[in-house]
Amino acid sequence: DxxxxxxxxxxSVQEGRISILNCDYTNSMFDYxxxxxxxxxxxxTFLISISSIKDKNEDGRFTVFLNKSAKHLxxxxxxxxxxxxxxxxxxxxxxxxxxxxxxxxxTKLSVIP
Amino acid sequence: xxVISQKPSRDICQRGTSLTIQCQVDSQVTMMFWYRQQPGxxxxxxxxxxxxxxxxxxxxxxxxxxxxxxxxxxxSTLTVSNMSPEDSSIYLCxxxxxxxxxxxxxGPGTRLTVL
Numbered sequence: 001d002x003x004x005x006x007x008x009x010x011x012s013v014q015e016g017r018i019s020i021l022n023c024d025y026t027n028s029m030f031d032y033x034x035x036x037x038x039x040x041x042x043x044x045t046f047l048i049s050i051s052s053i054k055d056k057n058e059d060g061r062f063t064v065f066l067n068k069s070a071k072h073l074x075x076x077x078x079x080x081x082x083x084x085x086x087x088x089x090x091x092x093x094x095x096x097x098x099x100x101x102x103x104x105x106x107t108k109l110s111v112i113p
Numbered sequence: 114x115x116v117i118s119q120k121p122s123r124d125i126c127q128r129g130t131s132l133t134i135q136c137q138v139d140s141q142v143t144m145m146f147w148y149r150q151q152p153g154x155x156x157x158x159x160x161x162x163x164x165x166x167x168x169x170x171x172x173x174x175x176x177x178x179x180x181x182x183x184x185x186x187x188x189s190t191l192t193v194s195n196m197s198p199e200d201s202s203i204y205l206c207x208x209x210x211x212x213x214x215x216x217x218x219x220g221p222g223t224r225l226t227v228l
Contacts, residue, residue, distance in 0.1 A: 004155070034216065043117070043205050043219030044156070089156065099144055099209055101217060103155040 003027045004092050006104035014112050019077040021107050023090030026071065030092040034101070035064060035075050038087045047088075048075070080111045115140050115208050117220035125226045126196055133192045134223045136206035141186035144209040146217065147179070151202045162189040162206075196227045 005024045013019045023033075031052040036044035050057040050064045050073065057064050063076045077084055090104040116139040126132050136145065145162040160181055161169040168181035183189040193200050203224050207217040 002155075036219075041122075041221070041224075043207075043221045046114075046216050046218060049216060091156075099146065099161065099217070100158060101156075103157075105153070105155045 001026075002104075003030075004090055004102050004104040006088075006090055006107050008107050009105070010108040010110070012110045012112060013080045015082055016079045019075075019080045019084065019109055019111065021075040021077075021088050021090075021109065023073050023075075023104055024071060025073075025092050027092070027094065027102070028071075029094035030102075031095065032093045032098075033064070033066060033073050034091045034093075035062075036089040036091060036103075037084075038089060038106070044089055077109075080109075082111050082113050085109055085111045114218045115142055115210075117206060117208060117218060119206060119220040119223050121223060122221065123224040123226075125228060127228055128197055130196055131192055131194045132196065132225060133190050134204055134206075134225075136189045136191070136220055138187045138208055142208040142210055143186075145183060145189045146207045146209070147181060147189070147191045148205045148207060148219075149202045150205065150222075156205065159191070159204075162191075193225065196225075198227045201225055201227045 034049040035047040037047050038044040048062050066073045087106040087108045089106045091101040118137045120135045147159040148156045150156045158171050159174045162181050162183040164183045180192045203222045205222045207219045209217045
């Protein structure tokens with residue numbers, strides 16, 4: 001049973017527009033969420049994270065929103081750039097200092113020039 | 114963040130053989146992990162590589178199939194033993210420093226194809 005779900009395998013967005021990637025989770029114990037970006041032939045790179053005590057975290061063009069009641073988080077990229085084209089993984093962990101990350105299957109974002 | 118390298122970057126192996134993957138970090142780190150990403154699937158944690166003691170395996174993974182070594186704080190190996198085509202995956206090592214809450218940093222991965 002998948003505890004972290006990314007229901008959209010792919011997403012295409014025009015350059016300059018907003019990209020919204022979604023992630024749902026089922027485990028109520030998750031209290032820390034991360035987004036990773038992965039280019040082909042490279043390992044995932046950490047992008048942004050959010051603790052369950054917050055509902056929003058922003059870092060430049062990237063913002064993550066957390067809706068605990070809906071067990072839903074989203075990553076917004078504004079404005080989208082062609083270099084953002086990659087696979088984005090949502091991950092979650094439970095408990096302070098927990099090393100165990102549960103990943104979604106990823107969403108492939110294509111930003112069209 | 115730590116710089117992580119893996120060897121080999123890719124390999125094609127025959128069924129029944131074994132392959133050892135190396136992971137090298139440019140600084141001492143507390144925690145090192147091994148993940149597998151099967152085609153079209155999410156990253157799945159295989160085990161935590163413990164320095165100076167036996168690795169801690171996740172459910173569904175066993176030491177006989179995936180023996181792991183961690184002789185020091187900058188190096189670890191994962192062996193995929195008695196391979197079958199189902200072992201074709203990307204294998205990734207990652208590291209985490211206790212000072213950075215839950216954020217793990219990944220190596221470039223080893224793409225394994227078993228014929």
